[in-house]
Amino acid sequence: MNYKIAVVAGDGIGPEVMEQNIAVLNAIGEKFGHTFEYTYVLGGGCAIDKYGEPLPQETIDVCKASDSVLLGAVGGWQWDTLPGDKRPERALLGLRGALGLYANLRPATLHDALKDACPLKPELVADGVDIMVVRELTGGMYFGEKGRKMTDMGEAAYDVEQYSVKEVERITRTAFEIARKRNKHVTNVDKQNVLESSRLWRSVVLEVAKDYPDVELDHLYVDNASMQLIMRPTTFDVIVTGNIFGDILSDEASQMTGSIGMLPSASLGEGTLGMYEPVHGSAPDIAGKDLANPIATILSGAMMLKYSFGLQEEAKCIEDAVTKVLDKGYRTGDIMSEGMKQVGCKEMGKLIIENL
Numbered sequence: 001m002n003y004k005i006a007v008v009a010g011d012g013i014g015p016e017v018m019e020q021n022i023a024v025l026n027a028i029g030e031k032f033g034h035t036f037e038y039t040y041v042l043g044g045g046c047a048i049d050k051y052g053e054p055l056p057q058e059t060i061d062v063c064k065a066s067d068s069v070l071l072g073a074v075g076g077w078q079w080d081t082l083p084g085d086k087r088p089e090r091a092l093l094g095l096r097g098a099l100g101l102y103a104n105l106r107p108a109t110l111h112d113a114l115k116d117a118c119p120l121k122p123e124l125v126a127d128g129v130d131i132m133v134v135r136e137l138t139g140g141m142y143f144g145e146k147g148r149k150m151t152d153m154g155e156a157a158y159d160v161e162q163y164s165v166k167e168v169e170r171i172t173r174t175a176f177e178i179a180r181k182r183n184k185h186v187t188n189v190d191k192q193n194v195l196e197s198s199r200l201w202r203s204v205v206l207e208v209a210k211d212y213p214d215v216e217l218d219h220l221y222v223d224n225a226s227m228q229l230i231m232r233p234t235t236f237d238v239i240v241t242g243n244i245f246g247d248i249l250s251d252e253a254s255q256m257t258g259s260i261g262m263l264p265s266a267s268l269g270e271g272t273l274g275m276y277e278p279v280h281g282s283a284p285d286i287a288g289k290d291l292a293n294p295i296a297t298i299l300s301g302a303m304m305l306k307y308s309f310g311l312q313e314e315a316k317c318i319e320d321a322v323t324k325v326l327d328k329g330y331r332t333g334d335i336m337s338e339g340m341k342q343v344g345c346k347e348m349g350k351l352i353i354e355n356l
């Protein structure tokens, strides 16, 4: 098969980790007989420098015309003084909006070899952590009506939490479909004891669940969910939740995995086009020094193969290669521990290719 991929490498360590991602994908293409055709476009700080804006129309057009989008990271101190709507990070929100990406998938997987890096007690993670947080990405209070007004308590500010039936329905279906390919267990997280928007959310989840009798469904209030994640992390499979709850819980879950340099993510919409990126930022403090961990970006490439192209075996091949390299004791600086062999970004990419 031939796939067209738009590449927004971005700033800081973005281009370094992306280079290794592309090398791994090319090796997979050779091994399984696929061709990946890349179009490199600018987004973030480098686009501001060249075009005066973080997300040029050309970038949006190329991404829309592609089968999938790979993103490195954007941002850096050079652009920190620009006003909010001109900053590099606008490229992320702009692309998600332009591509209609409403589902954010953030897996939190604890590799056996990195168990020591997990801040939880060993007995709590003995059975292995493998959680997929499915977060609604384009609704809720981040996008609701907001403003300021005078009240009898003085000036007040508000951000409205609003969800429509359609918004909840589509994210719930995404979660159930993913659960079907995993351990067939969805945990819905809301706050329906207090919030009207959560009551609507819960009723839609229950309705959608009727179409998935093979998937187990349970519910947690968000405050309880944040406790249960720490007390019994190994019992979760897929978590589905709204934008703000998902923002917080996915960060909490990610901390169990050892380093931000290990965490991939996917943003999906109605069709197969998705955007795949590491969770970390552009890490200006280590950019250009061959110190970055490319695994988060390489695992994002594996997610692209799985979710946009349906290439399960190819994706598993990358995930297994990462596990093998870690089992053999190779580590980048961020996940380094005593007795292990420290390697740079390029060497880590090379080792993963050798182990495909």
Ligand code: NAD
Binding pocket: 013, 017, 072, 073, 074, 075, 076, 077, 089, 092, 260, 261, 277, 278, 279, 280, 281, 282, 283, 284, 285, 286, 291, 292, 293, 294, 296, 334
């Ligand atoms: P960051 O994720 O870039 O870095 C936080 C810390 O983690 C740093 O010490 C960094 O060296 C380390 N780190 C991050 N990724 C690593 C990797 N792959 N390997 C090894 N170490 C890694 O977050 P920050 O410092 O708060 O932000 C830096 C810039 O990135 C800012 O401009 C911020 O706005 C931007 N940012 C972009 C994204 C994105 O593009 N998706 C996400 C978060 C932050």
